[in-house]
Amino acid sequence: MPLLRKGTDDRRRIHFMKQDWKPGTMIYPLPAVLVSCGSCEEDYTLFTVSWTGTICTTPPMCYISVRPERHSYSIIKKEMEFVINLTTRSMAFATDWCGVRSGRDYNKFKEMKLTPGKARVVKAPIVQESPLSIECKVKSIIKLGSHDMFLAEVVNVKADEQYMNVETGKFELNHSCPLVYLHGAYYNLGSQIGTFGWSVRKKKREK
Numbered sequence: 001m002p003l004l005r006k007g008t009d010d011r012r013r014i015h016f017m018k019q020d021w022k023p024g025t026m027i028y029p030l031p032a033v034l035v036s037c038g039s040c041e042e043d044y045t046l047f048t049v050s051w052t053g054t055i056c057t058t059p060p061m062c063y064i065s066v067r068p069e070r071h072s073y074s075i076i077k078k079e080m081e082f083v084i085n086l087t088t089r090s091m092a093f094a095t096d097w098c099g100v101r102s103g104r105d106y107n108k109f110k111e112m113k114l115t116p117g118k119a120r121v122v123k124a125p126i127v128q129e130s131p132l133s134i135e136c137k138v139k140s141i142i143k144l145g146s147h148d149m150f151l152a153e154v155v156n157v158k159a160d161e162q163y164m165n166v167e168t169g170k171f172e173l174n175h176s177c178p179l180v181y182l183h184g185a186y187y188n189l190g191s192q193i194g195t196f197g198w199s200v201r202k203k204k205r206e207k
């Protein structure tokens with residue numbers, strides 16, 4: 001009998017019972033970001049994206065994968081730039097709404113009472129309510145199948161000062177209650193478990 005309790009990752013389990021599933025998109029958790037685009041105020045729009053991530057440190061590069069039928073797709077393809085706005089608990093409703101309604105039918109900034117702001121490098125707007133807005137210039141578009149992948153270089157990052165710890169100089173993104181997307185549902189993060197490299201760091205000798 002497996003000892004694993006429901007909802008835990010208890011390592012004491014002795015039997016592993018696995019199922020084979022058909023190939024699918026099962027890498028979770030992911031962020032659910034708001035991607036904003038458009039070069040003038042009348043065209044400003046945004047939509048929700050989870051197929052996104054970092055792909056290179058130097059130069060800083062990332063991707064978004066977008067279905068060609070999206071209203072935002074043609075805008076990004078024309079302007080070759082967009083902004084990835086990270087989302088928070090208080091942006092959760094807007095994040096979901098912008099992922100099920102099209103900019104063809106709504107002015108999403110107005111409907112969701114989100115504030116477009118000026119980016120530093122790109123013409124696309126930032127979302128002022130976002131803790132971090134990542135300005136991107138498209139380098140190439142890769143046709144994959146259902147989605148096209150926009151490979152982009154990060155040309156500027158706008159960070160909200162309210163998350164800046166003035167004493168340590170650290171940007172405390174965790175204080176923004178980042179929104180997490182996991183297999184069809186939205187969550188917040190749990191508690192911190194460690195920091196980068198803590199597993200191999202030497203413990204201070206006790207005196």
Ligand SMILES: Cc1cc2nc3c(=O)[nH]c(=O)nc-3n(C[C@H](O)[C@H](O)[C@H](O)COP(=O)(O)O)c2cc1C
Nearest residue numbers: 047048049050051066067070071072099101102103
């Ligand atoms: C959580 C979530 C994640 C999504 N991720 C993507 C994605 O990665 N790529 C994509 O093309 N559409 C994605 N969508 C769907 C689009 O956001 C949705 O079709 C939206 O209405 C498109 O807006 P537009 O027509 O104004 O461009 C996602 C939707 C949700 C709710």
